[in-house]
Amino acid sequence: xxxxxxxxxxxxxxxxxxxxERGRDxxxxxxxxxxxxxxxxxxxxxxxxxxxxxxxxxxxxxxxIFLELGKQYRVKRVRKFRxxxxxxxxxxxxxxxxxxxxxxxETILTGKIETCDKGRPSKKIKFSKEEHNRASVAGxxxxxxxxxxxxxxxxxxxxxxxxxxxxxxxxxxxxxACADGRIFLETLSPLYKQAYDFLIAIAEPVSRPESMHExxxxxxxxxxxxxxxxxxxxxxxxxxxLSKTKLPKEMINFxxxxxxxxxxxxxxxxxxxxxxxxxxSSKGTHGSDGFTIDKSAGEIEGAHDELLNxxxxxxxxxxxxxxxxxxxxxxxxxxxxxCLPNALNYPMLEEYDFRNDTVNxxxxxxLKPHAQPRPYQEKSLSRGRSGIIVLPCGAGxxxxxxxxxxxxRKSCLCLATNAVSVDQWAFQFKLWSTIxxxxxxxxxxxxxxxxxxxxxVVVTTxxxxxxxxxxxxxxxxxxxxxxxxxxxxxxxxEVHVVPADMFRKVIGLTKSHCKLGLTxxxxxxxxxxxxxxxxxxxxxxxxxxxxxxKGGFIANVQCAEVWCPMxxxxxxxxxxxxNSKKKQGYLALNVPSNMMGLYDDNVDRLIAxxxxxxxxxxxxxxxxxxxxxxxxDKIIVFADNLFALTEYAMKLRKPMIYGATSHPERxxxxxxxxxxxxxxxxxLSKVGDNSIDIPEANVIIQISSHAGSRRQEAQRLGRILxxxxxxxxxxxxxxxxxxxxxxxxxxxxxxxxxYSTKRQQFLIDQGxxxxxxxxxxxxxxxxxxxxxxxxxxxxxxRKVLSAGxxxxxxxxxxxxxxxxxxxxxxxxxxxxxxxxxxSGMVYMEYSTGQKKIHGQTKSKPKDPAKRHRLxxxxxx
Amino acid sequence: xxxxxxxLYITCDIPMAQFIINMNASLPQSxxxxxxxxxxxxxxxxxxxxxxxxxxxxxxxxxxxYEKPS
Numbered sequence: 001x002x003x004x005x006x007x008x009x010x011x012x013x014x015x016x017x018x019x020x021e022r023g024r025d026x027x028x029x030x031x032x033x034x035x036x037x038x039x040x041x042x043x044x045x046x047x048x049x050x051x052x053x054x055x056x057x058x059x060x061x062x063x064x065i066f067l068e069l070g071k072q073y074r075v076k077r078v079r080k081f082r083x084x085x086x087x088x089x090x091x092x093x094x095x096x097x098x099x100x101x102x103x104x105x106e107t108i109l110t111g112k113i114e115t116c117d118k119g120r121p122s123k124k125i126k127f128s129k130e131e132h133n134r135a136s137v138a139g140x141x142x143x144x145x146x147x148x149x150x151x152x153x154x155x156x157x158x159x160x161x162x163x164x165x166x167x168x169x170x171x172x173x174x175x176x177a178c179a180d181g182r183i184f185l186e187t188l189s190p191l192y193k194q195a196y197d198f199l200i201a202i203a204e205p206v207s208r209p210e211s212m213h214e215x216x217x218x219x220x221x222x223x224x225x226x227x228x229x230x231x232x233x234x235x236x237x238x239x240x241x242l243s244k245t246k247l248p249k250e251m252i253n254f255x256x257x258x259x260x261x262x263x264x265x266x267x268x269x270x271x272x273x274x275x276x277x278x279x280x281s282s283k284g285t286h287g288s289d290g291f292t293i294d295k296s297a298g299e300i301e302g303a304h305d306e307l308l309n310x311x312x313x314x315x316x317x318x319x320x321x322x323x324x325x326x327x328x329x330x331x332x333x334x335x336x337x338x339c340l341p342n343a344l345n346y347p348m349l350e351e352y353d354f355r356n357d358t359v360n361x362x363x364x365x366x367l368k369p370h371a372q373p374r375p376y377q378e379k380s381l382s383r384g385r386s387g388i389i390v391l392p393c394g395a396g397x398x399x400x401x402x403x404x405x406x407x408x409r410k411s412c413l414c415l416a417t418n419a420v421s422v423d424q425w426a427f428q429f430k431l432w433s434t435i436x437x438x439x440x441x442x443x444x445x446x447x448x449x450x451x452x453x454x455x456x457v458v459v460t461t462x463x464x465x466x467x468x469x470x471x472x473x474x475x476x477x478x479x480x481x482x483x484x485x486x487x488x489x490x491x492x493x494e495v496h497v498v499p500a501d502m503f504r505k506v507i508g509l510t511k512s513h514c515k516l517g518l519t520x521x522x523x524x525x526x527x528x529x530x531x532x533x534x535x536x537x538x539x540x541x542x543x544x545x546x547x548x549x550k551g552g553f554i555a556n557v558q559c560a561e562v563w564c565p566m567x568x569x570x571x572x573x574x575x576x577x578x579n580s581k582k583k584q585g586y587l588a589l590n591v592p593s594n595m596m597g598l599y600d601d602n603v604d605r606l607i608a609x610x611x612x613x614x615x616x617x618x619x620x621x622x623x624x625x626x627x628x629x630x631x632x633d634k635i636i637v638f639a640d641n642l643f644a645l646t647e648y649a650m651k652l653r654k655p656m657i658y659g660a661t662s663h664p665e666r667x668x669x670x671x672x673x674x675x676x677x678x679x680x681x682x683x684l685s686k687v688g689d690n691s692i693d694i695p696e697a698n699v700i701i702q703i704s705s706h707a708g709s710r711r712q713e714a715q716r717l718g719r720i721l722x723x724x725x726x727x728x729x730x731x732x733x734x735x736x737x738x739x740x741x742x743x744x745x746x747x748x749x750x751x752x753x754x755y756s757t758k759r760q761q762f763l764i765d766q767g768x769x770x771x772x773x774x775x776x777x778x779x780x781x782x783x784x785x786x787x788x789x790x791x792x793x794x795x796x797x798r799k800v801l802s803a804g805x806x807x808x809x810x811x812x813x814x815x816x817x818x819x820x821x822x823x824x825x826x827x828x829x830x831x832x833x834x835x836x837x838x839s840g841m842v843y844m845e846y847s848t849g850q851k852k853i854h855g856q857t858k859s860k861p862k863d864p865a866k867r868h869r870l871x872x873x874x875x876x
Numbered sequence: 877x878x879x880x881x882x883x884l885y886i887t888c889d890i891p892m893a894q895f896i897i898n899m900n901a902s903l904p905q906s907x908x909x910x911x912x913x914x915x916x917x918x919x920x921x922x923x924x925x926x927x928x929x930x931x932x933x934x935x936x937x938x939x940x941x942y943e944k945p946s
Contacts, residue, residue: 568916571891575898749891749940757942 005508009044011037011067015054019063035065170244175199177239179248181217182206195242201225202235207765208544217251220538222258232259357513360410360486361454365435367406387537388495388517392545392766393718395554397518398428401491404516405457406433410488413510414459417494419444425459425493443482448474450481458482462497466505487512495519496711498535499528507535521714521762546767554721555740559763560771561756562623562745564616569797574609574750605801608808610747611644611704612800614787619745621652621785622777623701627741628680633698634673635681638716641704642685643808647799648703649683651786658685688716696720699741705755710762717742717763744770883911884926886919892933893917899932 003010013019018031037052050069057063167173174189183203185195188211196213199205202225203215225235236255240247391397405412414429416422422442429435435457441449443460451458460482464475471479487510492498495517498507507515515536522532522539548554566574620637627633639645642658649656655669672679700720705713720740746756760770777785787793800808867875886896896919900910909925921929 565889566891568890568894571894572898575895579898579902749895749936751940753940754942761944 008038008040011039011052013052013054019054020061035062037067164245166245173242173244175242177243177247177251179250183215185213187211198238205542209767219258226259360488362409363411363455365406365433367403367433386515387540389540390519390522390542392554393520393721395548399432401518402429402432405489408489411455412457412489412491413487414491415462418461422459422461429457443478448478462506465509483509490515492517496521499531520718521711557740557742559742559768560773562619562743562773562776563748564613564619564745565748566613567615567793570609570613577606604808608643608800610750610752611641613747614793616745616747617787618785619776620701620703624681627699635699636697637683637701638688639703640686643803644704645683645685654681654683656683659687702744705759710759713759714762882923884921884923890916893919
């Protein structure tokens with residue numbers, strides 16, 4: 001439908017159902033609903049309660065429609081806590097303050113003020129009526145005041161939990177549950193394993209370092225829990241059993257309200273306009289409400305035997321009756337959107353009943369016997385659900401994708417980010433499954449194949465499908481076939497790129513029953529990652545990186561941050577540039593990362609200065625030498641800044657690959673890296689993040705970072721995560737205990753520290769800790785490393801300062817998955833002639849002699865004797 | 877007769893010395909506080925600027941540190 005194609009949703013209408021008419025009281029009387037309210041998804045998300053009314057018309061043939069906004073969207077004002085003298089007139093005031101003060105006796109000053117505030121009965125009732133004539137002040141922020149106090153404390157959450165009652169045997173219990181839905185789990189407790197399995201089923205992990213995990217209870221996670229068969233009462237009783245304190249009332253209420261929605265859903269859903277209209281009513285319904293009823297088995301994951309007693313387990317596993325109604329396929333996305341927490345709050349799980357699907361032809365594939373899915377890979381696949389699976393790089397995502405396709409056994413469309421990945425996926429399919437050559441085909445700009453038979457697997461890129469320009473005829477034909485076919489499984493690799501506008505189209509263009517997204521890094525810098533919930537589905541599984549390391553499935557990486565102090569001259573220049581930026585009235589450098597570079601090229605110069613720090617160079621050289629010579633490792637050095645990359649690579653005489661390197665040269669360098677003993681280090685620019693089939697290495701050194709992108713940090717780490725060495729060597733104390741190293745070189749006292757810490761957040765949440773190394777290179781290393789002498793350093797400084805603006809800027813590549821580069825506007829001081837391409841050119845005017853100004857006659861002498869001999873003949 | 881000035885002796889690392897010198901250079905003539913730069917890591921300044929230098933360094937440090945929002 002045209003409206004759906006534009007990404008708009010009809011808001012429905014209340015009142016008479018037609019808005020226009022013509023020819024009333026004649027036999028050609030036509031009435032239509034022409035006037036509509038249309039909204040896009042973000043409108044619906046923000047203003048869910050708006051209604052469209054059809055009003056009476058007086059003069060026109062159209063009736064006016066009126067859009068009523070349901071809920072006023074209010075911005076919460078954060079005000080500092082102010083003690084008001086008028087309170088002293090209240091007789092209880094002093095008593096309340098004294099009580100509150102003494103109660104919070106261990107907490108800091110602001111905590112005490114908080115407890116006083118809590119002890120106060122509701123401000124609105126007491127004070128707003130009395131002597132106080134500033135009634136408006138008391139109006140709307142009574143409950144917000146406690147949060148204002150945390151201006152000093154970080155964040156707006158209450159941190160004083162001293163009023164939660166500890167149970168007497170709290171030392172045996174592993175978790176803390178807080179009123180705002182956060183749960184903290186101690187990993188050292190004996191009950192850790194069971195508690196962990198349980199928590200994974202009901203909550204979303206936020207951060208999982210070595211000793212203490214943090215989880216969050218959200219409506220989505222509770223919904224997922226209920227849908228596998230856990231009942232509300234079960235969840236609450238188990239949480240209570242495991243919790244050190246009595247469960248806060250707010251949490252119990254929250255669990256009740258989130259899970260109560262499940263079950264009575266259908267009738268309420270139908271009452272909603274959008275969904276009601278999307279329903280296709282089956283012909284000949286006899287029943288009162290026309291629901292199809294069938295049985296399905298409840299499912300419960302993991303061994304919860306110790307936690308749940310027999311009765312609860314039986315309740316979860318018994319067969320339940322399911323009721324269902326059918327929805328028009330074109331409306332599916334609208335229905336899903338309506339059900340999100342900000343609209344109707346019935347989060348949907350999309351499930352594909354592939355076993356009973358007789359309409360689509362089957363694809364005869366199976367996993368090969370040698371494909372042994374690892375336990376966590378099994379866990380992440382269940383029942384044909386749509387959703388996202390998060391597994392670290394190197395943990396075998398391809399096998400998960402192939403297993404899913406083999407389980408569903410219908411036609412599969414596999415999307416990757418670039419042509420190299422397409423080849424890799426095709427290879428993986430052939431490696432792990434019994435698929436035949438003619439059943440799998442690739443569709444890229446270079447290869448256009450087709451599969452034979454009624455069902456098959458197509459591997460292509462997002463760009464090929466979402467491309468909106470003109471295609472070649474052959475590509476157009478294949479594209480039409482893809483569009484018209486009903487796919488059983490839509491497999492999306494690196495699904496974190498999908499929220500970007502261009503890639504979203506893919507989901508609308510293709511019809512698929514089950515969508516599975518795979519990624520290692522479910523983060524983006526532009527906060528659009530939550531769109532994935534209704535675009536694809538909820539997060540089905542997120543691996544615990546540390547567990548995978550312990551199990552030996554991925555390498556044990558030693559992450560380290562090497563602090564390199566700036567040299568005197570470089571730092572002086574850095575400060576000068578920073579000052580001049582401030583003087584021009586720009587914001588301090590802590591702008592959000594999507595605005596970095598919005599101001600002028602001074603920023604690029606600053607970055608160049610701290611990246612080309614001679615001490616950093618020496619550290620890098622030292623590390624390369626150490627790892628190459630003493631351990632025989634393979635090293636990859638990443639640098640976003642092209643200027644730095646070139647300088648480093650040239651000085652150290654190592655091969656480098658960046659955007660402009662030609663394909664044959666890249667292949668040659670990578671081959672040499674893989675096989676030759678002489679080439680052990682390569683330098684890579686941003687191309688190394690996604691588009692190349694990079695062989696494995698042991699060591700990664702990062703010398704410059706790209707505006708703090710967490711995704712990039714994790715992707716780079718993925719290059720060394722593939723497990724190497726024998727399992728017994730990899731235990732603690734074995735010779736391969738740490739067999740992979742990730743160094744991040746940072747110049748101290750510069751903005752780089754800020755961005756580096758920001759980038760590391762994702763990895764820290766997964767449990768990696770960054771060791772800090774400050775004494776690299778060792779102080780006694782002298783001239784054997786470069787830039788030891790002051791003159792060399794000053795020469796380098798001069799080079800940096802005089803480099804052209806383009807040279808030190810960012811490398812521009814076509815795909816930028818985070819959309820960060822696209823949001824940057826580059827401002828530079830140039831002349832107008834530069835805009836039209838005329839910079840550097842000078843025009844000189846000269847007369848051709850055609851126009852003779854009056855009075856000036858310049859005529860050549862027409863003396864025949866003086867003519868050239870060639871003309872003598874001609875002109876006589 | 878010797879001319880003696882009372883002042884504050886600062887010992888720091890090389891980058892911070894540069895920071896202090898830079899700060900000094902950005903102030904107007906009447907506010908300049910450095911009496912003498914002894915070497916890369918030692919500076920002699922007027923006595924009352926200790927607090928100002930400390931707070932300036934603290935601000936600079938904070939700008940370069942990232943705190944995870946909770």
